[in-house]
Amino acid sequence: MTPGSLRVLNSEDVWDAKTELQGKFKRDPLVPITRTSYIPERDADKTPILECIDLGITFGGLKAVDNFNMTIGRTEIAGLIGPNGAGKTTIFNLLTKVYQPTHGTILLDGKDIAGMSTAHVNRAGIARTFQNIRLFHNQTVLDNVLIGLHNEMDYGMGGAILRLPGYWRAEKIARARAMEYLSLFHLEDHAEEPAGSLPYGAQRRLEIARALATNPSLLLLDEPAAGMNPSETAELMENIARIRDTFHIAVLLIEHDMSLVMNICEGIVVLNFGRIIAKGSPDDIRTDPKVIEAYLGRKGGKSL
Amino acid sequence: MNAKKYLKDAKSDLFTYAGVIIAFIVISILKANGGLNRSQTGLLVPICCYIVMAVSLNLTVGILGDLSLGHAGFMSVGAFSGVITAMSLMNVIPSAPLRLALAMIVGAFFAAVIGFLIGIPVLRLTGDYLAIVTLAFGEIIKELITCLLVGVDADGLHIIFNASGSKTAADLNLLEGGRVIIKGAQGATGTKTIASFTAGFILIMITLVIVQNLIRSRHGRAIMAVRDNRIAAEAVGIPVTKYKMMAFVTSAALAGAAGALFGLNYSNLAATKFDFNTSILVLVFVVLGGLGNIWGSIIATVILYILPEALRGFASYRMLIYAIVLIVVMLTTNNPTLKIWREELREKLSKKNGKEAKDA
Numbered sequence: 064m065t066p067g068s069l070r071v072l073n074s075e076d077v078w079d080a081k082t083e084l085q086g087k088f089k090r091d092p093l094v095p096i097t098r099t100s101y102i103p104e105r106d107a108d109k110t111p112i113l114e115c116i117d118l119g120i121t122f123g124g125l126k127a128v129d130n131f132n133m134t135i136g137r138t139e140i141a142g143l144i145g146p147n148g149a150g151k152t153t154i155f156n157l158l159t160k161v162y163q164p165t166h167g168t169i170l171l172d173g174k175d176i177a178g179m180s181t182a183h184v185n186r187a188g189i190a191r192t193f194q195n196i197r198l199f200h201n202q203t204v205l206d207n208v209l210i211g212l213h214n215e216m217d218y219g220m221g222g223a224i225l226r227l228p229g230y231w232r233a234e235k236i237a238r239a240r241a242m243e244y245l246s247l248f249h250l251e252d253h254a255e256e257p258a259g260s261l262p263y264g265a266q267r268r269l270e271i272a273r274a275l276a277t278n279p280s281l282l283l284l285d286e287p288a289a290g291m292n293p294s295e296t297a298e299l300m301e302n303i304a305r306i307r308d309t310f311h312i313a314v315l316l317i318e319h320d321m322s323l324v325m326n327i328c329e330g331i332v333v334l335n336f337g338r339i340i341a342k343g344s345p346d347d348i349r350t351d352p353k354v355i356e357a358y359l360g361r362k363g364g365k366s367l
Numbered sequence: 368m369n370a371k372k373y374l375k376d377a378k379s380d381l382f383t384y385a386g387v388i389i390a391f392i393v394i395s396i397l398k399a400n401g402g403l404n405r406s407q408t409g410l411l412v413p414i415c416c417y418i419v420m421a422v423s424l425n426l427t428v429g430i431l432g433d434l435s436l437g438h439a440g441f442m443s444v445g446a447f448s449g450v451i452t453a454m455s456l457m458n459v460i461p462s463a464p465l466r467l468a469l470a471m472i473v474g475a476f477f478a479a480v481i482g483f484l485i486g487i488p489v490l491r492l493t494g495d496y497l498a499i500v501t502l503a504f505g506e507i508i509k510e511l512i513t514c515l516l517v518g519v520d521a522d523g524l525h526i527i528f529n530a531s532g533s534k535t536a537a538d539l540n541l542l543e544g545g546r547v548i549i550k551g552a553q554g555a556t557g558t559k560t561i562a563s564f565t566a567g568f569i570l571i572m573i574t575l576v577i578v579q580n581l582i583r584s585r586h587g588r589a590i591m592a593v594r595d596n597r598i599a600a601e602a603v604g605i606p607v608t609k610y611k612m613m614a615f616v617t618s619a620a621l622a623g624a625a626g627a628l629f630g631l632n633y634s635n636l637a638a639t640k641f642d643f644n645t646s647i648l649v650l651v652f653v654v655l656g657g658l659g660n661i662w663g664s665i666i667a668t669v670i671l672y673i674l675p676e677a678l679r680g681f682a683s684y685r686m687l688i689y690a691i692v693l694i695v696v697m698l699t700t701n702n703p704t705l706k707i708w709r710e711e712l713r714e715k716l717s718k719k720n721g722k723e724a725k726d727a
Contacts, residue, residue, distance in 0.1 A: 224577050
């Protein structure tokens, strides 16, 4: 920076400016605006990992999601629940830019992700799993995780074809790391099997391992417990908590299994017809009349 | 556990290299000792070209999973740019192998450029739509080359794009001692044939190294991820367009190199040689050899290219028998019962080998 580019003011100048302007403009002291979102106390002094501000998407005139506001703390396990067709997966698709939002802003770690592609959003720090499992079925379990580690390796096409030292180094490290992710989910013994041949529960675990391999700061899980029996669900709950504790990341999950949601989620957002109807801790949600109405319906027209 | 797959991959790659090298040595010895007749020797270079074509198309169809019906178009770009290079440098570079190598590099380059340009619109599409658009581009390339008039003299290259069809080679206004390289619809004429079997072998080996090493890298895994599940690939941070383009352009470049070799194997070669039928022929090699199976592509190419020649004895029934063989092979390789049977056989064999290894 050249010395001339800095305009140095001495204190008298500032004082003059102040006294001159005083009384000319009406100026109020700033106050914090009312936050409609909550994050766990331990994350309160850090930038939230995700902030959705007035997010919405319209499909041919139909407002699939409207006025969606949500904040997730850096190490929070958050839940997104609601009846079928409420727009939960649409929210995931908005966050990962599978759909482009019609309006609103998504801040990831304080940075706007507008204009990013799905792949770019992943590199910025959001990883997800899918409601209907989307593995690379023909490839091995290990290769699935290695594909997740794609952006962690740095050799180019030339390095790959000529097998330069960088190739061997990166591949060796990636393989070791992939095995670590697999062993976190007790999949290390199946490393060489095709991913499609795994039992259902193991496929769900592999999908989480693959998502984690992309080194996210926010993990989105779309119905991770779907099709699992109670003991598998219990194991899944432990896994999710362990992911948060091991990697210090935030988790947002969509789930219909209320025991899972109420047990591990800290903040919960309830969605119905594309709009948020309730927000808060599991205890708040459990007793919220609007939530009960959305799930069970109103009784015989009588008010609750 | 981890090392096992690694070894298995490396083993199957080495098996492919070894197979090609052994075949090359055996054929070279046969050739030197007069074990091959004239028509058989004439097949060697085209077979090499088609092997490279099949392996490179396998990268697009088998590994990337996009059905391309315009592969002959890239071969044609490579063939004619290669022929122009080799012919115009005839006086500058006297060494034929060097000129051939240069022609293949230039052919690969131009095919890659065309592949990239075509890839921009084409790779936005998928499935049947992509297949039909590549088919159209293949035909466009063929028609464009039919309009070319190219000659060389002391001043350098003379190129006329003869869209109206009214011009002839005389319009090139070549100086004394100039040569016409491409004569429009007649294609390349009077080409000095410098292609050799050894060059074909080297090209196959380079192709195998490129394709196999690419597949076993993060790039290859990314390409296969795009094929297996595009949405999931995007979700794990893989730039889909980049990898589709990488596979498509690499495939086009290799086809271009094969084309250059092919072009320099014939003294006369018309652009109509590289039509839809050639694209389909190569696609048949790939499908029959197994999508994504490199070794399969090589074997299928060799067998299916020799078969029509070998069946000459059947005279007019030749193509009928060829078609029947195709159908039978297709049915048997994809028959579930036979597949299971083959798997069992392989397991038995590997168990036996394992036992022997333990005993020893």
